[in-house]
Amino acid sequence: MPETPASRSVPGQLKLPARNRSPWWELTRRLLLAVGILVFTFLLVYLDRGGYRDHGSQLEHKVNAPDALYYATVTLSTTGYGDITPVAEHSRLINAFIITPLRIGFLVLLIGTTLEVLATQGRESFRVARWRKHMDHHVVIVGYGTKGRSAAETLVNNGVDKESIVVVDPSNIALGEAHTDGLAVVTGDATRREVLRRAGVDHAEQVIITAARDDTTVLATLTVRQLNPTTYIVAAVREADNVPLVRQSGADSVVTSSDAVGRLLGLSSVSPTLGAVMEDLLTYGEGLEVAERDLLVSELGKAPQSLPDQVIAVVRDEKVYRYYEPTVTQLARGDRLIVVRPAKELPWAPRPGTHDEVQADEA
Structure with a gap:
């Protein structure tokens, strides 16, 4: 499929995700709307054919079905030869308040591609400006x-x-x-x-x-x-x-x-079970997860090994300590914990049953 100017990306241009619709679906929708307007206008004129006169023939007569279709076509396309005209008062009112808006809608469909491109560019500019403002x-x-x-x-x-x-x-x-x-x-x-x-x-x-x-x-x-x-x-x-x-x-x-x-491949070769555990830790949503969370008030002063979570490291003053290092034998305010926990739990949340507890740095 050849690349169109609308689909070609400009280097450095910000593009936000948009809903993608099939061009064939859009074309079919527009054709059905145009045909619907034409058929509706034809029926409107034909059912009220007594209020119209054909002045283009040698003998003026009331319009018939082909005349009604002809009038609907030239009217909606704004050609308007003037050979068929509404003569009854109610027919003129119908033309003014119903057929004229239909004519406008028909014209919008005819030039809809251009209007849609302009509108899409305007919407895209607005979305980008709003995105930058809140980003x-x-x-x-x-x-x-x-x-x-x-x-x-x-x-x-x-x-x-x-x-x-x-x-x-x-x-x-x-x-x-x-x-x-x-x-x-x-x-x-x-x-x-x-x-x-x-x-x-x-x-x-x-x-x-x-x-x-x-x-x-x-x-x-x-x-x-x-x-x-x-x-x-x-x-x-x-x-x-x-x-x-x-x-x-x-x-x-x-x-x-x-x-x-390479390390994962080596571990899987030397110890398939250890390789499976490491792969589990690296895969989101299944089995075990490695997560970082805040320290709770109830955990202050405790040893990392005594907590319900399997603590593998402690972050203190932007430095990472292993759970067994003497520096972190007692947890202090401001510490963050690197833990291994079931994947079903939110990685950043406390353990189930403690969600309402106050975090240590907020007490």
Whole structure:
């Protein structure tokens, strides 16, 4: 199917997800409406044929069915030859208050494609302006391949609103997939400042970079960090040798995709059961989940091992400690817990039965 100007994406242009309707459905709908107006007008004139006269023939006579169809056609198309006219008072009133609005509706259908394009552009501009006005502290995902889609799905499954996620990708295929998933998209190269500004990187809370190449990841990380010195940047690289370079570029967290997959493959080979557990932890919605939650008032002063959740780490003063380290033998106000819990529970929520308890940092 050839690419049309309306469907072609402009680099750096923000595109919000929209409802997609089949063009054949739209065409059929318009044709049925046009035929319906024509048939209704024909019946209106034919049933009131006594109020019309045909002045175009040599002998004036009342209109018949072909005359009524002819009058309806030339009237709705605004041709109006004047050979058939309403002569009765009620017929003229019907023309003024019924047939004239039908004529306007028929004309709107004839030029509906142009009007729809203009209206769509206007609505899109309004939606983008409204989106930018209310967008703040959102998440930008650079690249919408396998890793980008998985990151977006994980964010949504963990309570992040789809409207607060923006995808940056130069591919029209990725644009269509992101729109299908209900996400806003900025098409363009993520290493360009203008493209990232359109995505609102300068006031984004987090930026996830999943570029296909490590050199692109480095450049995108540098550009994002220059535009927003405080945002939290998570970057994915293919090779472990590039991790220090990406960190120096400004990434707060770097994930090595090839090493992670390699470790999982190795674990699955050495211990199939351990590999199955690790895969379970990485799969959302089934079995076990790794989650981070706030500390509850009732948990202050306790050891991590004594809590109902399986605590594997404690976050204190922005630093992560293993649950067995002496520094966190007693939990303190402001701590956050990294836990393993059933997938059926909300990852960010306290344990069931404690949802009404006060969190430690709110007491």
